[in-house]
Amino acid sequence: MKNKLTLSSNHTRKKVREYLAATQAKNTQLAYQNDIAHFLRSGGEIPATPRCVASYLAVHANTLSLATLNRRVVAINHAHKDKGLKSPTRSALVTDTLRGIRRINGSKQRQVMPLLKSDLMKITRKLTGLIGIRDKALLLIGFAGAFRRSELVALKVEDVRFVTEGVLIHVLRSKTDQNGVGRKVAIPYIKGCHCPVRALKMWLEKSNIKTGALFRRMNRFDQVTDYGLCAASVALIIKQRVAEAGLNPEQYSGHSLRAGLVTSAAQAGVSSWKIRQQTAHKSDVMLQRYIRDGQLFVNNAVSQIW
Template identity: 50%
Template structure:
C-alpha cells in the first residue's frame, strides 16, 4: 500500500513498509546512517510527500516531481532528492524507479537547461581568519568563536563533525591536540579517525585558542562547543551545525567580507585550498580532512603543487 506523508528509516510509517522486521532489526536499520544523514533523508522525503508523491512511485511521478522543481532548485538538490527517494524504495522492499531512463533523461535535460554547477562555499584563508579574529577580546562568545573557527579550519572539519566533538575526544599532547572523530559522513560505521592539530603562530594558534575556551568551562566533559546566551552565560548544550554558519558569517561581516558567500563549509574548503597552495600533497590533505578520494578533494584544491608537510602546520 502506498505511503504518503513523512517517511524515513526512522519514521513509524517506514516500519510498516519493512515486512515482519523485529524491533532490534529496525534499530540496526536506524543506525545504518549518521544522524545528520538521517535528518537530510527525512527532509528530502518531506519535499516529495508535500508535493504529492508516494512510495512506491512510478517513474512518471518522479520525473514530474523533478520537472516541477527544476526552476526553483539546483540540479544538485534534485539529484539528492532522487537518491533519497530511491533509498526509501529500497528500504520499503520496492524496486526503485529512479534508475529508469525516463527519470535519468529528465535529470539530463534539467542539467542541460539550467546548468549543473553547484554553488560552493568560498574558502576562508589565513588572511581572512586574521581579519575575523584580530579584534577578539576575552568575552566568552569571542573566545569560543575563535576556538571554533581555528579548530574548524585546522582540522578541515565538516560542521557536523565540529559541533559533534566532546571534550573526551580532544587530547592535549606535546605536539598539539589529537582529535578523534567518532563518526562522520564517510565513516558511517563509527570506526573513527584521529586528526593532529599542531600548535601554530600565536595569533592563529588553534591549540591555544581551544585551551583558552576550555578554561572558561566549569566542567571539562561533554560538548566541546556550547551555546552562549546573550548575557554571556555558557550553556551545557551543544552548538548546532547551523550555528557554525552563523558564526562564520557574523565574523565575515566584522572583517568587511561579503557574508553571503561564506558558510560553515568555508572552514573545511579553506584548509584544503590553503594547504594545496602551500604545496601539501593531496594524501596529506585527505588524512586531515577525511575526504574519501582525490576526486572528492579536487573540488577544493584550486592551485598549488603538492609537497610533504602537515596540512594545518603548513598554513598556520
C-alpha cells in the same frame, strides 16, 4: 527441537529497526525525511508512478540544484524500498528526465568561498568576551583540523588530548566513516596569538567545561549552557564573523573552514598527501578543485611574461 527465529516479538522487531536505521547516518535520514516531505507537499504520493516523479523533477528543475534533485530521487527510491514497493525511480522516464535537466541546466554546484588563513587571522584578532573566546577556538580548530561542521559540533572534551607538540583530537565518526572506525587529527602549536591549540585551551579554561560537548551554546546573558552547538550554528557563526570583518557572508558557509585549510595549504605548496592526512580525503580527486583554485596565481602565465 530448536526454536525458529521469527520477528513476532516487539523486542525483536525493534532491534531489527534499530540496526536497519544504523545503516544510514542521522543527517542522511533527516535529509531523506525532508526530501520526502517536500515531494508529498508538491502533490506526490507513495507509491508513486514514474510519470509523477518525472513531473516533480520538471516542475522543480529551475529552483533546485541538480544535487538536490538527485537526492530527492534517492529518497523516493528508499521510501518505496522501505515499504516493499517497486520503485519508479529506475524507470527510463525518470532517468531520462534527470539526464535532460543535467544537459540543459548543467551540473555545476555552488562552491562556497574558502575562509583563507589571512582572513581568518583578521577575523579572530577582533574577537572579545567569552563568546568571542568560544568563536575564536571554534574557527581556528575547525580550520586547522579541516573539520566538517558535523564533526566539529560532535566533539567532546573526552575526544581532546593535549600533548607536548599540540593537541590530538579523536574524531569518532564522520561522513566518510559511517562504521565508526575513527581517526586522530593532530594540530600543532603555532607561534603567535592565532594558535588553535592555545585558543582551545583558553576556551576550556574560561568556560570551565570539564566533560561533554566541547563547543556549546551561550544564553542571552553570555553564560555557557549544557547544550552543544548544532551544525547550522557553525555556518551562522562563520557568516556573522566574516560580516563583521567586512566580507560578504552570502559567500561563506560551514564548509568554508575545511575548504580554507585545503586552499591555504595548496597556496603554501603543501603536498596533496599531507593535506589528505589532515582532511581524511581518500584520494586527490576531491581535493583537486580546491588545490586548482588555490594555485591559479602560482606561476601564472601572465606574471611570467609581464
